[in-house]
Amino acid sequence: MDQNTPVAITGMGCLCAAGMNIPDCMDSIFKGKRNADTPVAFSTSHSTSYPVFEIKEDIPNVISEKKSGPGIFRTSELILAATHEALNNASLNEKMLHGKRVGVCIGTSVGSAMNNEPFYVDYRNGGYPEMEPIHRFLNSNPASCIARKYHFSGPCQTIVNACSSGTDAIGIGMSWIKSGICDVVIAGGADEISRTTYNGFISLMIVDHSLSRPFDATRSGLNLGEGGAVLVLESKEMINSRGKQAELFVRGYGSACDAYHITAPRPDGKGLKSALSYALKSSGKTVSDIAFINAHGTGTPDNDKVESRVLRDIFPDICFHSTKGYTGHTLGAAGAIEAVFAATCLEMGKTPISAGFSTMDPKLKVSPQQKIKPVNGSIAISESLAFGGNNSVLVIGKGDGH
Amino acid sequence: MKISVQGIGIVGGFGCGVVEFKDVLSSGECRPSTTIITTNGKEHETPVFLADTSGLTDFIPKRSLRRVDYYSRLSLLGAFLALEDAECTETDRKKMGLIIGSGYGASKTTFNFLDSYLKVSDEFSSPITFSNSVHNAAAAHISMLLKITGPSITVSQFEMSFQSALLSACVWLNENRVDKVLIGAVDEFPDLLGYCRQRMFGSEQSKASSKIQPFEFGSQTAIAGEGAAFFLLSRDKENNSKYGVIEDVILGNCNGKTISPPEDAFLIIGADGHKICGEQYASIIGKDTETASFAPLYGSFPSASGFDSAIAAICAGRGMIYAPPAGISTDTNIKTIHREKNIGSKKICCLKLGPNGDYSLITVGGL
DSSP: OOTTOOOOEEEEEEEETSSSSSHHHHHHTTTOOOOOBBBBBOOOOOOOOOOOOOOOOOOOOOOOGGSTTTOOOOHHHHHHHHHHHHHHHHHHOHHHHSSOOEEEEEEEEEEGGGOOOOHHHHHHHHOOOOOOHHHHHHHHOOHHHHHHHHTSOOOOOOEOOOOHHHHHHHHHHHHHHHHSSSSSEEEEEEEOOOOOOOHHHTTTTTSSOOOOTTTTTTTTOOOOOOOEEEEEEEOOHHHHHTTTOOOEEEEEEEEEEHHHHHSOOOOOTTTHHHHHHHHHHHHHHHGEEEEEOOOOOSOOOOHHHHHHHHHHHHHHOEEEEEEEEEEEEEEHHHHHHHHHHHHHHHHTEEEEOOOOOOOTTEEEEEEOOOOOOOOOSSSSEEEEEEGEEEEEEEEESSSSSO | OOOEEEEEEETTEESSSHHHHHHHHHHOOOOOEEEEEEEETTEEEEEEEOOOGGGGTTTHHHHHHHHOOOHHHHHHHHHHHHHHHHTTOOOOTTTTEEEEESOOOOOHHHHHHHHHHHHGGGEEEEEEHHHOOOOOOOOHHHHHHHHHHHEEEEEEEGGGGGHHHHHHHHHHHHHHHHHEEEEEEEEEEHHHHHHHHHHHGGGOOOOOOOOOOTTTTTSSSOOOOOEEEEEEEEEGGGOOSSSOOEEEEEEEEEETTTOOTTTSEEEEEESOOOOOHHHHHHHHHTTTTOOOOGGGTOOOOOTHHHHHHHHHHHHHTTTTTTOOOOOHHHHHHHOOSSSSSETOOOEEEEEOOTSSSSEEEEEEOOO
């Protein structure tokens, strides 16, 4: 397959604090709802309360495993629920996919970490903790959970690239289709709210004690969130074989390292620029083709400073927004959730207000969009910046794939 | 798909570097060290193949490692050794990709981070420990110290971590996303893992004097290990390597069906003394397939398939497959390799089976 050939998105699924499926998420976002609150999943001893974007409703249980055996992490429940919606949306089911080369590529952070506190505390205190949390950890690899549920026989890959994991998973999934390794790839990301990451981000002093304000002059950090999102990527042959026609495509993917600092982004934005350049090149599109950008926009002083610089330099006239004001920063899920949002905005023909922004930072010299806007074009970009200096970019398109 | 192995950097219980690894492969002998694992107040002297990262200071000053944890040091040492082995002196590494596959990641640091707030209160959480506990911290340290500015991913897929990472490395090279990929398989041995193994395998857990018996498929003889195996890969057309060529990477789930490894290739199996996987090997290996396992030389850990791939690449490069490790018993139904053999035109396949039907097959050809 030609490297500029786009890969079809035939189904999508998403759940997060904004909603339990894509229509609910978009409805909530365009109404400007910000469903953040103090954490419910855990208690903390911090003197300040930091809001999180937590899913309050029950996650749809799409597997029976929960009832017997060690169970699975909440992260895996999230990705299974998103996959369920995405496959329904694609009009695909397990029977139709039987015998096809179906791969699974999922990004996560918390979902691949063994940090069960009660088990660890008991162990550390010389106790004799039972192994159930360990069996649950071993049972919870997000990519494997999907493959196991649907009896997929293709490659599985769980990408643990911090906050760019979801974007990278979609980029890798796209490559698996292009290279002919798979007929279908379930690609996305998921992460749950956890006390471990909550404490970690607070210790780094990059969490806001009020609602986050990406790109705003008064921004002082991010809010954590949780969620899961999935894209069903299909080969042209597979789509043709079932008489379908795709309207959304992943057109390009670029990724580059800052090689600068373990948590802070490179100030000159060179890594992000490099990722953008590769993503655009691989999509066969140019800057002038871009209708809008879903920025990483965490609300941390450093991220927004670097991202603004790059947006100003490369896309001075293109509108951008951050959706983290509606979802919180969902870490390994963020890239996938935002790819779904970007694709859905292309479909809907409108983009949302960048929540939390009101005052332009004179040092940034850019402003995200402050009102709902129509989409003028058919190509969008979704950006992710991550700990470890990762920068990853997806180019998403609407149309007939040409 | 033909991917050239330009250099290998390997560190584990056997020692450090390809030369020491070849020595161990030639001798067929490697003894694990021992550690004390405590469960329920009882101490167990347990064998473990532990690595030594002190050689890292040959590449970077000690002061640069002040905030670098053991897992990242293990990774860095593997990465430096691979570049040195490949004689890769280029300084512009923007077309070099970086991929790490690890079953458990930086577990020790993850637990250290939990300690930082569980001991006193949440407000005492350590930012430095948290930063280093993030899964891709090792890749970040490598990219910073080796100035790699191409794409980077870290993969965690338990015992398929390395193979899954390798699949993506080959795809990146084939689609010309990068010119080279530095890929590594890394896992460390935290005390907590020792506790878990003791709980899971109990009396079956290997004694200090025992040996992994990969062909005693029905027995639990696994001995834990740790280490890093890094490879510098490039497209085959640029091949001037002293190692073999990766010709195919297949992974997936057999979903109850029987997979058939090629009978006309030498087979290096990832059987490492875990009986939950061992019995599956017995059922699928052809009776005429010449088969070997080298796990007794480096131990059992999730990303150890990287070690098997290193052995395959080394053997393909020298045209000879090593004799099996000393003192392992064989299975009468499997044609095990008994002595060092000429490979001729045969390929070497590395087969790994996971506990839930997952499998991988990496095919390595000669030069």
